[in-house]
Amino acid sequence: MSGHRLLSTLCCALLAVLATAWPAGAVPPREPARQDAETTVGTHDGLVRGAAHDGYRTFEGIPYASPPVGRMRWAPPRRAAPWLGIRDATRPASTCPQQAGEVPGGSTDEDCLHLNVTTPDGSGPTRPRPVIVWLHGGGFTTGAGSSYDPHRLATRGDVVVVTVNYRLGALGFLAHSKLPGSGTFGLADQQAALRWVRTEIGAFGGDPHNVTLAGESAGGYSVCAQLASPAAAGLFDRAIIESGPCTGRQDRPFAPSSVPLSTARSDGADFAAKVGCGSVPDALTCLRRVPVSRLLEAQDTDQPPAHGTPLLPDDPATAIATGRIHQVPVLIGDNHDEGNGWAAGIIQAGHPVTPDTWPEIVAAFFPLAGQAKAIVREYPVHRTDGGPVLGAVIGDANFACPTASTAGLLDADVPVWRYEFADEHAPPLTSGTPQFPLGAPHASELPYLFDLGGRPRALTAAQHRLADTMIDYWTRFARTGDPNAPSSPHWSRRAVLSLAPDRIVPTRTAKARHHCAFWDTLG
Numbered sequence: 138m139s140g141h142r143l144l145s146t147l148c149c150a151l152l153a154v155l156a157t158a159w160p161a162g163a164v165p166p167r168e169p170a171r172q173d174a175e176t177t178v179g180t181h182d183g184l185v186r187g188a189a190h191d192g193y194r195t196f197e198g199i200p201y202a203s204p205p206v207g208r209m210r211w212a213p214p215r216r217a218a219p220w221l222g223i224r225d226a227t228r229p230a231s232t233c234p235q236q237a238g239e240v241p242g243g244s245t246d247e248d249c250l251h252l253n254v255t256t257p258d259g260s261g262p263t264r265p266r267p268v269i270v271w272l273h274g275g276g277f278t279t280g281a282g283s284s285y286d287p288h289r290l291a292t293r294g295d296v297v298v299v300t301v302n303y304r305l306g307a308l309g310f311l312a313h314s315k316l317p318g319s320g321t322f323g324l325a326d327q328q329a330a331l332r333w334v335r336t337e338i339g340a341f342g343g344d345p346h347n348v349t350l351a352g353e354s355a356g357g358y359s360v361c362a363q364l365a366s367p368a369a370a371g372l373f374d375r376a377i378i379e380s381g382p383c384t385g386r387q388d389r390p391f392a393p394s395s396v397p398l399s400t401a402r403s404d405g406a407d408f409a410a411k412v413g414c415g416s417v418p419d420a421l422t423c424l425r426r427v428p429v430s431r432l433l434e435a436q437d438t439d440q441p442p443a444h445g446t447p448l449l450p451d452d453p454a455t456a457i458a459t460g461r462i463h464q465v466p467v468l469i470g471d472n473h474d475e476g477n478g479w480a481a482g483i484i485q486a487g488h489p490v491t492p493d494t495w496p497e498i499v500a501a502f503f504p505l506a507g508q509a510k511a512i513v514r515e516y517p518v519h520r521t522d523g524g525p526v527l528g529a530v531i532g533d534a535n536f537a538c539p540t541a542s543t544a545g546l547l548d549a550d551v552p553v554w555r556y557e558f559a560d561e562h563a564p565p566l567t568s569g570t571p572q573f574p575l576g577a578p579h580a581s582e583l584p585y586l587f588d589l590g591g592r593p594r595a596l597t598a599a600q601h602r603l604a605d606t607m608i609d610y611w612t613r614f615a616r617t618g619d620p621n622a623p624s625s626p627h628w629s630r631r632a633v634l635s636l637a638p639d640r641i642v643p644t645r646t647a648k649a650r651h652h653c654a655f656w657d658t659l660g
Contacts, residue, residue, distance in 0.1 A: 175258075180337045182219045185226040187254075192292045196254040196341065197283065198230030201333035202326065204248035205304060210425045211311060213318050214250060214329040229253060229283035233305045234429045238279050245429040247308065252330055253282055255291045255298045256342045265344035267615045270299045270334055270373070272327060274354030274381070274580070277393065277440045278306045286588035293605060294612025297343035301330045303359075307408055307436040308429070312401035312443050315421060320401040320443025324362055328448075331363075331372040349375040349615040353583060357381020358393035358453070361543075364463050365456035368448050375618055377611065378469040380579055382539035384454040384546070387441075390502070391479055392535040394441055395452055401443035411435045457546045466618040467547050468611070470556035470633075471540040474576035476531025480524050481571040490523025498527065508659060515655050524573040529651075536579070537651035554620055554628055556610075557644070558582040559637040560603065564594040582636075586611065599638035607636060 176187045176194055187196035202214035209215065231246035257266065271287065273280035282300030291298050303309065309323030318325060335345045350373040352360045360376050361383035363369040385394030396404075409415045412435050414423035444452045456462050483498075484490060490498060495518040500509040518526045537557075544555045561574070563581035575581075584594035585604040596604060610620040610628065620628050625641075628634045632643035 177223060178340050180340060182217050183221065184223040186223045188227045189258075190288065193255055193257050193288050195288075196226040196256075197228055198251045199224075199226055199254065200230075200250060201252050201301075202250040202329045205250065205308075205322075206247045208425065210247065210308065211313075211316055211318070211322060211421070213322070213325050217250075229281070230302075232281035232283065233302050234308055234433060235275075235279045235305055236433055239275065239284055240279070240281055243433070245433070247429060249302050249304070250326055250329070251282075251302050252333070253300045254338070254341050254343075255287050255300075257291050257295055257297075259342075264342065265339060265347075266342055267296045267347045267349065267612070268299065268334060268338050268343040268345070269296055269349045269351055269377075269612070269615050270301060270331060272301055272303070272350070272352030272356035272359045274352065274356045275305070276438070277310060277323065277355045277442065278436070278438060280305070280355070284590055285583075286591050287586070289588070289604070290586055290608055290612060293608045294615070296612050296615055297338060297341060299330070299334055299338070299343075301327065303327050303330070306440045307432050310401070310440045310442050311408065311424075312398060312405040313409070313421065313424075314402055316405075318448070319405070319446060320396075320398055321446050321448040324359065324366065324442055324448055325368075327359055327363065328366070328369055328372060331369070335372065346374070347616070348373045349377060351377035351379070351611075352381060353379035353580065354381050355393045358383070358385060358395075361453040361457075362395065362442060362449055364465070364467075365451055365453045365461065366449050370463060373463075373465065375465050375615060376467045377614070378467065378543075379582065380471050380475060380536060380540075382469075382471070382536060383457050383543045384539045385535075386454070388503075389535045389539070390439070391476065391531050392539060395444045395449065396441050397452075398443045398445035401441075404437075408435060457543065457550075460550045462547075462550065464551055466552040466554075466614070467544075468554045468556070468614045468620060469540060469544050469547070470558065471536045472532075472577045472579060472581055473557055473559040473561070473635075474528060474532060475536035475579045476533075477525065477528035477571075477573075477575040478567070478578035478580075479531050480528035481573065481575060483527065484524055484572055490518060490527045492518050492520070492523075495523065495526075499530070502530075511655075511659060515652060524571075528575075528578075533651040533653070534656055538653040538656045541651075541653055542657075548630075552618065552630065554614065554630060554634070556628075556634045556636055558585075559635045559640075560585075560600065561637070562597075562600075564596065564600075582607070597638070603636060603638045603641075606641060 200217040230251040231249045232240045232244045233249035237243040282302050285300050287298035303326035304323045312319035357378040358381035360378050385392040412427045414420045417423045499512050503509050516526050547553045561576045563577045585607050614620040635644045
């Protein structure tokens with residue numbers, strides 16, 4: 138295996154490792170839940186009974202599509218079958234198939250197209266709240282909607298929050314020349330969930346005409362894809378993109394991206410051969426009989442969606458550059474030290490970053506002639522700063538500068554607000570002591586919005602204030618399309634809002650600090 142392939146595979150594995158930052162073991166119970174008349178809600182498919190908590194209600198494991206099993210494996214999602222009686226919605230349903238990590242022990246259950254609704258007390262059809270639909274990250278191979286407890290968003294922001302499972306890995310994004318919907322089944326699931334929200338969320342107190350689609354990392358890039366998908370027209374009214382820039386590309390492997398359909402089909406043919414279905418007369422029938430566990434063993438750590446398809450005709454980068462996107466306001470941002478978590482993992486995996494090894498490590502990620510030498514000159518490594526310098530290269534090339542580019546392109550067509558999460562003492566997402574301070578790495582903003590795995594992170598008083606302010610910004614944006622209010626520091630569309638404890642200030646230096654002029658020149 139080449140150095141580039143080795144480190145690219147490592148980086149994608151580290152993305153999955155970040156997902157395992159959620160506490161291991163089963164999601165712990167919240168305070169004892171109760172059931173009353175307000176926890177039974179009628180949908181078009183049947184009644185569901187949720188649970189009442191202190192100030193909010195939850196309805197978990199609601200099917201938004203039929204199980205994608207048997208002949209429905211690698212088929213577009215279909216409406217869930219109605220049920221008789223009252224369906225229990227007091228606990229999450231199965232997560233979509235994935236290796237062990239964020240989901241303890243992993244999952245092989247294909248009956249996974251479920252969503253979870255969290256709604257503040259007092260919500261009802263007569264007083265509808267704005268709705269936030271959350272798409273989880275995890276490199277399109279791992280993750281679950283139930284990993285994100287959004288009750289603080291719901292109660293402080295007075296919004297209804299929906300978290301979604303969608304098909305992952307080969308089951309979500311396999312492409313084959315004889316397979317309609319190739320490369321985009323996971324994206325189609327997200328659209329099916331949005332259609333469910335438009336139809337059903339009113340019964341839970343949500344406003345079906347005020348829906349914000351939000352996500353982080355692969356979930357953020359999914360929002361980009363839905364902005365560019367003609368099939369998503371009319372399904373959401375605003376967009377929030379966290380650390381998932383729409384201009385992601387395959388030669389910058391730490392951030393999510395899409396691939397041409399031809400590439401996805403070639404990869405799909407290799408995958409079919411790997412599981413013993415490459416030379417049989419009916420490859421699709423063969424593939425649909427392969428056990429899930431074998432599919433998971435055979436799939437790559439990286440499983441991007443495909444563009445050049447009916448659902449996603451253009452690469453999202455091309456779509457936003459040409460204005461072929463849905464005209465909705467966008468809140469977009471990244472974290473100050475996106476690359477540091479990966480840099481620490483690469484060093485821990487046995488790739489020390491020193492002045493001597495630095496040119497070789499850079500060349501592994503940037504093999505084109507001249508690129509590595511230019512990067513080594515722009516980002517010199519000295520005796521003890523190899524980790525932070527590698528983190529800066531990863532973060533600038535994959536997140537900070539693509540986010541700036543994405544925001545600039547979007548701003549030509551829609552209102553855009555951009556942030557940078559910059560808490561240099563953000564709670565660590567992984568166990569152990571890194572070789573250098575990580576600052577605000579990839580995904581470190583999430584505990585300020587959610588209780589990950591059902592457990593709140595330990596935040597200082599100043600960090601709690603930052604979390605409250607972020608929730609206020611996010612939910613005001615969901616309510617009106619503008620995050621501003623007199624009670625919070627003003628967020629100008631002409632500047633990046635830097636978010637740090639007791640230091641929320643606009644900045645115009647982010648592009649310069651992240652060497653974006655250099656990366657624009659490098660190409």
